[in-house]
Amino acid sequence: xxRFVSMDLYNRYKEEVWKLTNARQRLEPGKANRGLTDKEIAxxxxxxxxxxxxxxxIAENDNISLEAHLDADDTKEKRFSRPPGKGGxx
Amino acid sequence: xxxxxxxxxxxxxxxxxxxxxxxxASVKAINRFAPPGHRPSDLLKGAQSVVVVGGGEPTAxxxxxxxxxxLGSIGYNRSQLASAARQLxxxxxxxxxxxxxxIPTGDWVGxxxxxxxxxxxxxxxxxxxxMAAGILLNPQYGLLYFNGVITxxxxxxxxxxxxxxxxxxxxxxLWEKKLTTPCLSSCPDCLSGEIKDxxxxxxEYRQDGCYPRAxxxxxxxxxxxxxxxxxxxxxxxxxAILFGSHFTRAVRSxxxxxxxxxxxxxxxxxxxxxxxxxxxLR
Numbered sequence: 001x002x003r004f005v006s007m008d009l010y011n012r013y014k015e016e017v018w019k020l021t022n023a024r025q026r027l028e029p030g031k032a033n034r035g036l037t038d039k040e041i042a043x044x045x046x047x048x049x050x051x052x053x054x055x056x057x058i059a060e061n062d063n064i065s066l067e068a069h070l071d072a073d074d075t076k077e078k079r080f081s082r083p084p085g086k087g088g089x090x
Numbered sequence: 091x092x093x094x095x096x097x098x099x100x101x102x103x104x105x106x107x108x109x110x111x112x113x114x115a116s117v118k119a120i121n122r123f124a125p126p127g128h129r130p131s132d133l134l135k136g137a138q139s140v141v142v143v144g145g146g147e148p149t150a151x152x153x154x155x156x157x158x159x160x161l162g163s164i165g166y167n168r169s170q171l172a173s174a175a176r177q178l179x180x181x182x183x184x185x186x187x188x189x190x191x192x193i194p195t196g197d198w199v200g201x202x203x204x205x206x207x208x209x210x211x212x213x214x215x216x217x218x219x220x221m222a223a224g225i226l227l228n229p230q231y232g233l234l235y236f237n238g239v240i241t242x243x244x245x246x247x248x249x250x251x252x253x254x255x256x257x258x259x260x261x262x263x264l265w266e267k268k269l270t271t272p273c274l275s276s277c278p279d280c281l282s283g284e285i286k287d288x289x290x291x292x293x294e295y296r297q298d299g300c301y302p303r304a305x306x307x308x309x310x311x312x313x314x315x316x317x318x319x320x321x322x323x324x325x326x327x328x329x330a331i332l333f334g335s336h337f338t339r340a341v342r343s344x345x346x347x348x349x350x351x352x353x354x355x356x357x358x359x360x361x362x363x364x365x366x367x368x369x370x371l372r
Contacts, residue, residue, distance in 0.1 A: 026162065027224050027283075027293040029254075037125045038202070057200035059286070066314040068302035070336055072354075076303055079276055079356045080158035 013051075014059045015075040017041055021056055022061070091244045092186070093260055100141055100245070108174040109143035110231055111255040113214030116140075116239075116247040118204075128198075128205045130240040134191050139245040141178065142214040144209070144234035146171045151367040153359060162306075162353030170196070171237035179239045188243035195237055200219055214238075215248035220256035221283045222273035222357040223324075225297040226256040232364035254289065258362040262288045270363065274358035281357060303354040311338040 022035025036044070043051045098115055104112035117130045117137045124130075130137040148165040155161045177191040184294040194204045208226055211217060217226030217234065228234045229251070238265040265285040276283050280300040283293035301310065319331040331337060358364050 009337055023297045025224060025295045025297065027127070027219050027290065027295075029290060032123075034123075034125070037127050038199075039127055040125065041285055051200050056202075060200045061313060064298050064310065066303055066311075066318060069311040069314060070304045072306040076158040076162075076306075076354055076356060087268065 001065045002052065003054075005058075007050055009051065009056055010055050013045060013047065013055050014062065017052055018059045018063060019084055020044065021060075023060070091246065091322065093256075094246050096186070097245050100178070100182065102142065104143045104174060104178050106168050107143075107177045109146065110147070110226060111216055111234060112143050113216045113248040114139055114141050114209070114245050115210050115213035115249075116245075119155065119247060119249070119254060120210055120343055123213075124205055128203070130193075130205065130210075133194065133204060134189060134240045135241065136242045137187070137203070137240045139195070139241050139247070140210045140238055140245055141182075141212045141245070142216055142236055142238040143171055143174050143178070144216045144231070144236050145174070146155065146235040147231060147233045150371045153355075153364070153368045158354070161355050161359075164340075164353055166235060168235075171235060175237040175239050176185070177355050179241075182239065182243065186243055188241050190239050190241040190243070193240055194239045201301070207238065210211060210238060211236045212251055214249070215251050218251050218254045218256060219274070219290070219293070220292050220361070220363075221261070221271055221281070221285070221290055222361060223292060223300060225283060225358065227363045229255050230361075231357055231366075232361065247364070255287055255363055257288070257290060260362050261285070264326050272362070273357040276356045276360060277354075279294070304357075306353055307336065307339040307343045309329060309344065311336065312344060313342060323338035 020036045020041045025035065026033045038049050038052045038056060041056070042049045045052070101112040102112070116139055120140060121129050121131070126132070130140050146167055148161065152161055152165050155164070172192065172195060179190040179192050193205070193207065198204045208224070209266060211226055213221065216236070219226045219230040225233065257265070257271060262285060265271055271285070277333060280296050281294070284291040305311070315337045316333055319328050321329060322328045
């Protein structure tokens with residue numbers, strides 16, 4: 001059963017954990033690019049798998065603002081009818 | 091090893107159970123890409139093959155709806171393929187006597203899946219990666235969603251498609267003229283990439299940019315609004331958050347499993363591979 005991580009631990013590692021996840025995905029045909037698993041991140045940063053899992057899970061929410069969700073409909077509707085670059089920056 | 095005839099029988103059954111397309115990948119091939127902990131054999135001991143089913147895509151008409159909100163609401167339904175996979179698992183156990191499970195398609199923890207359906211589908215020959223967030227494009231159907239079963243039954247694999255589906259010729263021409271493609275221009279915050287010599291040279295997808303648009307009213311939005319409400323000291327303002335339209339949609343999304351996934355679609359709305367199917371109808 002995972003335990004809550006302390007916010008101290010979270011704040012210390014959230015950026016490092018985030019950078020190693022698959023939040024940014026790069027495809028280059030012929031090259032192996034992938035985010036790391038919780039276990040791989042834990043091994044790299046000297047944390048337990050459970051700690052990484054908790055930190056990643058919180059960071060996934062923390063790094064995307066509530067405003068991004070609230071504004072999404074508006075952005076999507078504008079781009080639905082006219083993508084950026086076709087007149088009218090969005 | 092099951093014969094090619096058996097493999098075809100399984101794929102035909104999958105189509106009869108509601109899939110639009112079906113293919114087979116070997117666990118050995120998947121394990122060359124999938125990391126430990128997220129491999130078929132982590133989910134089923136002795137797994138040998140994965141039968142991937144594709145379907146659940148927007149109808150041709152869905153792409154012609156007047157608003158993104160409507161397309162987002164009807165573009166995808168997660169029950170159809172899950173049902174096909176479960177029926178196929180029962181069928182394979184009964185008919186061939188091999189352990190078979192439907193692939194768990196919920197998230198493992200947070201935004202990480204149990205395993206990558208994209209890798210499985212690619213290796214089962216159901217599509218190739220696109221400039222649009224690496225979403226697999228199928229040469230016949232364009233966009234497909236995926237599900238499948240993991241089995242201890244060794245089956246002949248289909249293997250990846252020989253020719254990349256993306257970029258389409260018209261996208262290559264557009265890139266040569268304007269250094270963009272319909273998908274890249276539709277969402278510059280989430281997507282970037284480059285085409286060279288008519289092929290994808292690189293593509294980058296920022297999940298954090300895409301997530302609030304693809305999952306506008308899903309679980310993350312629910313939790314953020316809940317935290318906002320819990321932290322709000324003013325009871326009237328708290329009411330405005332909890333009774334407001336976004337929270338109402340988020341609750342409804344979860345209760346009825348509607349509007350949960352892939353609600354954006356903008357990167358594929360002008361994709362010529364997807365649109366060629368739409369253009370066939372009147």
